[in-house]
Amino acid sequence: MRVQAFMFYGCAIFFLITDIVYWLWSKEWTGTTALALSVGLAGLIGFYIHFTIRRLEKANNGPLYEDDPDGEIVQAAGEVGFFSPHSWWPLFVAASAACITLGLVFGWWLVVFGIAATLLSCIGLVFEYYRGHFQH
Known part of the structure; x- marks a missing residue:
C-alpha cells in the first residue's frame, strides 16, 4: 500500500508545479490559493497513508498482504469493522x-x-x- 502514498506525493508535486506555473502566468490569487490548498491536502493524505502503513507493517512484523508478491486473498479475511444496522x-x-x-x-x-x-x-x-x- 505504500504505492498509494507515493501516488498522493506525486499529486502534491504535480499541484505544486501547476500552482507555480499558474501564478506566473495569471497573477490571480483565488486559483493560486486553491491550488496551494490542493498541494497541502494531497501531501497530508500521502503523509498519513505513508506513516499509517509503516505502523501497520511494524505491528504485522513484515509487509502487508497487499505488498506481498506471494500474498493470498485469504490473508485479507477477518473483521473489517462495525457498521450500524440502522440509526435514526x-x-x-x-x-x-x-x-x-x-x-x-x-x-x-x-x-x-x-x-x-x-x-x-x-x-x-x-x-x-x-x-x-x-x-x-
Whole structure:
C-alpha cells in the first residue's frame, strides 16, 4: 500500500508545479490559493497513508498482504469493522443542521434552537451504542 502514498506525493508535486506555473502566468490569487490548498491536502493524505502503513507493517512484523508478491486473498479475511444496522440519529443531526440554516434566514432564535438540537443529536449519535438494546 505504500504505492498509494507515493501516488498522493506525486499529486502534491504535480499541484505544486501547476500552482507555480499558474501564478506566473495569471497573477490571480483565488486559483493560486486553491491550488496551494490542493498541494497541502494531497501531501497530508500521502503523509498519513505513508506513516499509517509503516505502523501497520511494524505491528504485522513484515509487509502487508497487499505488498506481498506471494500474498493470498485469504490473508485479507477477518473483521473489517462495525457498521450500524440502522440509526435514526443522522436524520436528527441533519434536521437540526437544517434548522440552523433556516435560522440564519428567518431569525436568530431559530439558530440558538438549532445549535442546541445539533449538540443533543450529535451526543445521541456518538453514544448510541453505549446504552439500550444495541449496547456492546
